[in-house]
Amino acid sequence: MKNISWMKNQSLFIFLNVLVLLFTCISGNAQSDRVMFKQWGEFGDGPGQLKFPAMIAVDNSGHIYVVDQHNHRIQKFDSQGNFLLMWGKNGDEPGEFNYPYGIAVDSRGNVYVSDMNNHRIQKFSSGGEYLKSTGSYGTEDGQLKYPYGIALDEKDVLYAIDAFNYRIQKFDSELKFLSEWGSEEEIGFRLYIPHEIAIAADGNVILSDRQNHRISVFTSDGALVKRFGKYGEGKEAGGGQFSEPHGVCVSKNGDIFVCDRYNFCIQKFNSSGEYQSGWKTSGVFDDSKHFPLGIAAGPDGTVYVTDNYAHCIQVYKP
Amino acid sequence: MLSKKNLSLLTILILLLFFPHHLLQAQSKVKPRKCILVFGAHADDVDEIAGGTFAKYIDLGYEGIYVCYTNNTAGCNLERTPYYDKGPDFTVSGATGIFPVGALESIQIREEEARQAAAVYGSIPEFLYFRETWFWQGRKQCPIGTDEFHRFQPPGRQIVSVATRSSKDINVVYDLLVKYQPEIVITHALGGEKHDHGNGAYLMYQAFTKAMEQDIPVGKLWMDVHGWFLQKDAQETGRGIPDVHIEVKDYLPVKYEALNKHVSQNGGFGRDYVMGNKTQPKEVIEEFITVIDNTK
Numbered sequence: 001m002k003n004i005s006w007m008k009n010q011s012l013f014i015f016l017n018v019l020v021l022l023f024t025c026i027s028g029n030a031q032s033d034r035v036m037f038k039q040w041g042e043f044g045d046g047p048g049q050l051k052f053p054a055m056i057a058v059d060n061s062g063h064i065y066v067v068d069q070h071n072h073r074i075q076k077f078d079s080q081g082n083f084l085l086m087w088g089k090n091g092d093e094p095g096e097f098n099y100p101y102g103i104a105v106d107s108r109g110n111v112y113v114s115d116m117n118n119h120r121i122q123k124f125s126s127g128g129e130y131l132k133s134t135g136s137y138g139t140e141d142g143q144l145k146y147p148y149g150i151a152l153d154e155k156d157v158l159y160a161i162d163a164f165n166y167r168i169q170k171f172d173s174e175l176k177f178l179s180e181w182g183s184e185e186e187i188g189f190r191l192y193i194p195h196e197i198a199i200a201a202d203g204n205v206i207l208s209d210r211q212n213h214r215i216s217v218f219t220s221d222g223a224l225v226k227r228f229g230k231y232g233e234g235k236e237a238g239g240g241q242f243s244e245p246h247g248v249c250v251s252k253n254g255d256i257f258v259c260d261r262y263n264f265c266i267q268k269f270n271s272s273g274e275y276q277s278g279w280k281t282s283g284v285f286d287d288s289k290h291f292p293l294g295i296a297a298g299p300d301g302t303v304y305v306t307d308n309y310a311h312c313i314q315v316y317k318p
Numbered sequence: 319m320l321s322k323k324n325l326s327l328l329t330i331l332i333l334l335l336f337f338p339h340h341l342l343q344a345q346s347k348v349k350p351r352k353c354i355l356v357f358g359a360h361a362d363d364v365d366e367i368a369g370g371t372f373a374k375y376i377d378l379g380y381e382g383i384y385v386c387y388t389n390n391t392a393g394c395n396l397e398r399t400p401y402y403d404k405g406p407d408f409t410v411s412g413a414t415g416i417f418p419v420g421a422l423e424s425i426q427i428r429e430e431e432a433r434q435a436a437a438v439y440g441s442i443p444e445f446l447y448f449r450e451t452w453f454w455q456g457r458k459q460c461p462i463g464t465d466e467f468h469r470f471q472p473p474g475r476q477i478v479s480v481a482t483r484s485s486k487d488i489n490v491v492y493d494l495l496v497k498y499q500p501e502i503v504i505t506h507a508l509g510g511e512k513h514d515h516g517n518g519a520y521l522m523y524q525a526f527t528k529a530m531e532q533d534i535p536v537g538k539l540w541m542d543v544h545g546w547f548l549q550k551d552a553q554e555t556g557r558g559i560p561d562v563h564i565e566v567k568d569y570l571p572v573k574y575e576a577l578n579k580h581v582s583q584n585g586g587f588g589r590d591y592v593m594g595n596k597t598q599p600k601e602v603i604e605e606f607i608t609v610i611d612n613t614k
Contacts, residue, residue, distance in 0.1 A: 043469060052470070070471065099422060099473070116422075117473075146426050164430050211419075262457070291456055309455070 034266070034279045034303065034316040040081040041312035045071050048083035053306040053313065055149060055196070055247065055294035059105040059126065062298050066306065066313060067113065072097040074113060074128065079298065081313065087128035092118050095130035102150040102196070104158065106173055112158055114147035121147060121160060123175055134175035139165055142177035149196035153203055153220070161207070163193045168205065168222065181222030196247050196294070201254040201271060208258065213242045215258060217273065228273040229258075237263050239275035247295035247305070257303055259292045266295065266305060266316070281305055281314060350501040350537040350613070355383040355494070357505035357522050359478075359514045361390055361428040362580040365435055367542045368504045369573030370566025371604045373439055375502065377569070382441030383498050387491075387518055389474035390428035391421040391453035421453035421472050427582050435576040446490055447474040448481055448521075450514060478517040482524060491525035492534075501537035501613075504606060507545035516545055523609065530612050537613050540606035547607055560605035567602045 041050045051070035058064050062079035073088035074097075088097045098117035105111050109126035120135035121144070135144040145164035152158055156173040167182035187194055192211035200206055204225055205218045213231040218224055232241025243262035250256055254271040260278075267278040282290035292314075294306040303316040354375040358364040364372065364384050376382040419427065429445060436443035452461040453472045460466035462477065481487035495503075503526060510516035519541060529536045541547070543560050552558030566573070 145430070164426065 034277075034318065037302070037315040037317040038081060039312050039314045040077075043311040047086060048075070048077075050075070050311045050313075052308055053294065053311065054100070054308070055102045056296045056304050056306050056313065057103045057105045057111070058296045058298040058302075058304060059109050060107070060299055061109070062300070063126070064296070064298075064304055064313070065103055065105060065111055067100045067103050067294070069099055069101065072100065074100070074103065074111065074124070076126075076128070077313075079302070081315070085128055087124070094133060095122070095124075097122075101148050102161070104150045104152045106152050106156040106158075107154075108156075108173075110173070112150055112152070114150045114160060116146050116148065119144045119146065121150065121158070121171070121175060132175055134171060134177070141180060142169070142171075144169070148193070149208075151197045151199050151205075153199045157220075159197055159199065159205060161194055161197050163195075166193070168197070168207075168218075170220075179221075181218075186222070186224065187216070187218075196259075198248045198250045198256070200250055200256070206248055206250065206256060208245045208248045210244050210246055213244065215242075215245060215248065215256070215269075215273065226273060228269070233262055239267060239278055240269075242267070246293050249295045249297050249303075251297035251301055251303075252299060253301070255297075257295050257297060259295045259305065261292050264290055264292060266292065266303065279316070281307065282310070347533065348499075348535040350535040351381065351499045352379060353381040353383065353498050353500040354502045354504070355385060355498055355500040357385045357387060357491075357503060357518065359386075359388050359506060359512070359518050360583075361386050361432040362435070362577060362583055363506070363515070364432075365573060365576045365580075367506065368604060368606075369439075369576055370569040371504065371564040371606075372441070373569035373572040373576075374564060374566055376439050376441060380501070381498070382436075382439050383444055383494075383500065384432070384436035384439065384441040385444045385446065385494070386429070386432050387446040387448050387521075388450050388478065388514055389447045389472060390425050390450070391472045391474075392424075392450040418454045418457060420456060421470065424454060424582075425473065428580070431580045431582060434579040438572060438576040438579065444494060446494075448487070448514075448518075449474040449477045451477055478514045478521060482517055482521050488521060488524050488528065491521055492528050492532075495525055495529040495536050496534050499535045502540065503536065503538070504540045505542070507541045507543065507547050507607075508609075509546035509549075510542070511544045519545075526610055530610070537611075538608055539610040539612075541609050543605055543607060558607065560607050562606040562608060564604045564606075565602060566604050570601065 050068050054067040054069040056066050064077045066075045068075050072090040073086050075086040076084040078084055092098060097115050100113050101116040102114040111124045113122050115122050119137040120133045122133040123131045125131060134142060144162050148161040148163045150158060150160045158171040160169050162169050166184040166187060167180050169180045170178040172178055194207035195210045196208040198206045203220050205220060207216045209216045214227050214229040216227045229240055229242045233243035242260050245258045246261045247259035256269040258267045260267050264282050265278050265280045268276045270276055281292045290310055291308040292305050293308040296304050301318045305314045307314060356364040356368050356372050372382055433443050449472055452459055455466055476487050505522045506515035506519040508516060508519045510519055526536060526539045540562055546552055547558035
C-alpha cells in the first residue's frame, strides 16, 4: 500500500512538472509571477459593460476607474469588479466627453480625465460630480492638442501628455498651469508620440514611447534620465523587448509594469528599468480579439489591465 | 367704413403682396465673394489637385478655404515617414513590420498635417468628417459591413456615397457654400479615380446646384480632369477637354511646401513623392473642366 501511495505521489509530481513545463512553453520567455485572478466586462453600453476601454486607475481605497472610451464615459468599480457608478456622455459640455483617454486619481480621491478630442482635462469628485476643467485647442500654456495619458505625483501635481504639441504640461490639483517641457526630438519624434505616462517612486516621469518600442525616463523637469527596451515581437521576443508598448504604471514598491500590446503581455521592471518578469494576458497572439492597452496597480499590488478589443478588465494578483 | 389712414395701409399691403419679388431679387443678386474653395477628399488632396491654383488665387487677394471632407481613417502608415529607416537613434528600433496607427490617431495626425498645409497657403481649413469605408483597428483593416466596423463606429458622418442621397448630408456642404459664397470651387472629377473622390464630387455638385436654386451667390464649379472626363465619350464630345488653364509656375514652391506637411502620407517628400507615385503633376499649368458657371 505504501508503495502504491508513493507511486501515486510520484505520478502526481511528474504530472505537475509536465504542467509547469507546458505552461512555460506556452508563455514563451515571459517568466510569470502573476496569475489572472478574475476578469469582467463585455461589449455594450449598459452598466458594467464597456466599449473599447482605454486607460484605468485605482484609488487609495482600491476602487477602480475605467475610461469607457467609445461610450464616452467613466465607470467606477469596487476592487472585486462590482459596478458602482458611471458618468458622462458624448458632448463638449462640462462633464461630457469626446473620446476620453487617460485617467488619474489624486490623494483625496478626485478623478482627472483627459478628454482627448475636446482638448481638455476635466476633474471630478470620487462620486463623479463635475468640479472643473482646463484646456482648449491650441499651443499656448495650458492649451492642449489631443491630451493622451495623464498621471499624478505624490504631491498631486498632474502631468499630461500634450500629444500634438509634443510636450508634457504640469498642472496643480486645481488644474492651474504650472510648467511645460519637451519637444519633438525629446519625447518621441514627429509622429512617434508617447502615449502613456506614470510617475516613478523617485518622482521621475516614465513615458511609453510606443512607436519607438521603448520606455523613456525623464526627471520631473524634463531632463532625460534613460531609455530602455528595444523592438522585439512574437514568441521569440525576450524580456525587455517591446512591440508598441502602451500602458505603463508604477506599483507602491516602485516596480514598473508595461503593457506590451503586440506581444500581448505585461512586462515588469524594477525601478532601475531592469527586466524582472512578465506574463501573457490573453495567452494567444490575436490582434483582432485582444489588445492590452491600459494598466494600473492597486494599493495591495494587484494589477488591472484593460483589454481594448475584448472590452474587459483583467485582474492579476501577485 | 375704413378710415383714410387704414385705406392707405391696406393699399400698401396689397401692393406688397403683388409686387414681382423676382425682379427685386434679380436687381439685388449678390456677386460671389472673392473666395476660392478647394474641396478635397483627404488631407493632401487640395494640394494635389489644385495646390498651385489655390496659392495663386490667394496671392491675388482671394480668401482660400482648404476643405478635407473625409475623416481620414483609412491609412496613416508611419513606416512611410523618413524617420522610419533613415533617422538616427530616435527612430523605430529595428522594427521590420508595417505599423499603421489606429483610426482615432489617424484622424488626429492627418488633420494636424492638413492644418499645417492650409497654413502654408494662408488659408482656412475646414473638416467635414464624412466616413471612409474602412478604418484601422491596430494593425487590422476593418471594412464597412464587418462586425468590427459596426462596433467601433468610427467618428464621423455618413460615408460619402450614402451622403449623396441624403439632403441632411448635402446640406453640410451646402452650408459651407452659404458660409463662404465662393467665386471658385474646385473638386475631384465626377466618377473620379477613387470611390470617395467621385462621390465627393457629386456631393459638391448637388450642394452647388442647390445653392444656385436658393440664390446663394456661388460662382464656378471646376473639376479635376480625371474619371469620366477621360472616358472616350467625354473626350469625343469635348466634355472631357479642360477649358481652364492656370499657369502656376511661380506657385509650385508653395504647393510642394504644403505637400511636405503630409508626412504620414508622403514622408515629407512633397514633389518627389507625387512624382514617384506615378501621378504626373501638372508642373506649370493646372487644368480643370468647368462643370457649372453661375456667373453668366
